[in-house]
Amino acid sequence: MNAPATAPAVTPAADEAPAGPRPYSQYVYAYPHKTAYRRLDPRPALRDLWAGEPKDALSLYLHIPFCEVRCGFCNLFTRIGAPEGLTGAYLDALDRQATAVREALGDEPVRFATAAFGGGTPTFLTAAELERLCDIAERRTGADLRAVPLSVEASPATATADRLAVLAERGATRLSLGVQSFVDSEARAAVRPQRRADVEAALGRIREARIPVLNIDLIYGIDGQTERTWRESLDAALAWHPEEIYLYPLYVRPLTGLGRLGADADAAWDRQRLALYRLGRDHLRERGYEQRSMRMFRRADAPATGDEDYACQTDGMIGLGCGARSYTRALHYSFDYAVDMREIRAIVDDWTTRPAEDFGYAEYGRAIDADEARRRHLLQSMLQADGMDRADYRARFGAGPEEHFPGELARFAARGWLDASAPAAGLLRLSEEGLAHSDALGPELFSPAVRAAMAAYDLK
Known part of the structure; x- marks a missing residue:
């Protein structure tokens, strides 16, 4: 198979060539990135970290690090398959962790404003195991899954009727299906073995389950993809009238299946991805979708799923599971992180056998000082299509964004x-x-310290 960067199938005119920095530097979904985290010595107690933190609008995230296959582009913290008994042992450990974390939050009331199950593939779990996952979230942390937006990630092969019935009954409001392409040859090129017929069957089951919001993920920049095949995938997704569609540029990252083929980005691939992004953006807008960020498009008449009391820039997050991260105002923390499959297996196996007392401490993390807090707020606000409220920023940080980031904003x-x-x-x-270049703009707002820590990270 040719690597995606070697044979772009779309050749825009020369005047469409990207100017300035390359448009696809890094997808900024969280700041600072986990590769900037380091082992904490001594380990801070969660009770101390959460003392005095606001707990009236927390986000709850449960991480399931299992998939049936690993796509060629994937660098998520996930292992393929699970030996007999491992998922049960993992849920046992998750139960111990959830209990320890809730104790660390103290006796004061705790309110969760949003919840999500991610991975990996949460629906890798059986229907009975998904019931137990929901029980852990509700009985151990106190979250009311039927009262808050609950988003769950799934794959076509694991979106079975019994699993979907559990999620619908337990309050799932959003189901995100990783399709990536409806063209079988493109799915193979992305090292994602699936057939369109199976994808369509999974979408039918999801609609029958009546979960309010269906999201479909698609990827552009796959080897052999053309404008015609990209439209084919877009139209196949639109036929299901999904409330949301996410359009992701393909990245080739170290230690992934495609990365091991030696592919690297070049200017021709940058032009291909930009051309396909613009085609997809315009195609969805013309069909009644509103652009919410570079990646997210939402049907104009889709039901609201968010909680207006929660702001991802500032509110805290409780992450449960060995690949989850948690956020306080002063520290972002998690457990160890890896991409290589052998390393991931070792981390999961170790995490699954931990005693309850180990879950009362933070092990890896990065301190968030005033400068990092400003950068995080600016990043996570600016990368949304609505932009950032200047008065709110000034009220939070005592000055306007141009006073804190004059050079960066002048360049933009x-x-x-x-x-x-x-x-x-x-x-x-x-x-x-600017939205089209979000993956170039975001990394320019990283602090020098975070850049240095990411550059020094030893990939594993």
Whole structure:
């Protein structure tokens, strides 16, 4: 198989070539990235970390590190398959961790505003195991899954009727299905063995389960993909009237299946991905979808699923599971992290056998000082299509964003990445071209310390 960077199937005109930094540097879904975390010595007690933290609008995330296969582009913390008894032992450990974490939060009331099951593939678990997962979330942490938005990730092969029935009954409001491509040859090129007929059958089961929001993930930039086949995947997804569609550029990362083929990004692949992104963006907009970020498109008439009381920039997160991260105002923390399959297996096996007392401490993490807090807020606000409220930023941090980030914002403006009309509305907002270059803009806001820590990280 040719690596995706070697044979772009879309050749835009020369005047469409990317200007300035390359458009696909890094997908910024959390800041700081886990590769900037380091072992904490001594390990801080969770009770101390959470003392005095606001607990009235927390996010709850449960991580299931299992998949039936590993896609060629995937660098998630997940292992393939599970020996007999491992998923049960993992849930036993998750139960111990959830109990320890809830005790560490203290006696004061705790309210969860959102919940999510991610991975890996949470629906790798059987229907009975999913029931137990929901029980752990509710009985150990106190979360009411039927009263808050609950998002669950799934794959076509594991979106079975019995599993979906459990999730629907326990309050799932959003089901995200990783499809990536409806074209069988492209799925194979991405090292994602699946047949379109099986994907369509899974989508039918999801709609029959009546979970309010269906999200379909698609990827552009796959080897052999053309404008015609990209439209084919888009239209196949649209036929199911999903409430959300996410469009992801393909990345080739170290230690992944595609990464081991020696592929690397080049200018031609950058042009291909930008051309397909713009095609997909315009195609969805013309069919009634609103762009919420570079990746997220939401049907204009889709039901609301968010909690207006929760803000990902500032509110805390409780992560349960060996690959989950947790956020306090002063520290982001997790357990060990890896991409290599052997390393992941070792971490999962170790985590699954831990005694309850081990779960009362943070082991890996990164301190969040005032500068990092400002960067995180700016990143997670600016990368949304609505932009950032300037007055809210000033109230939180005592000055305007231009005073804290004059050089960065000046560069973004010079490149045409900022919406010049937004200040009149009290906003700092990306232009259409800025949104298209989110994966170049985001990393430019990383602090020098985080950059250095990420560069020094020993990949494993």
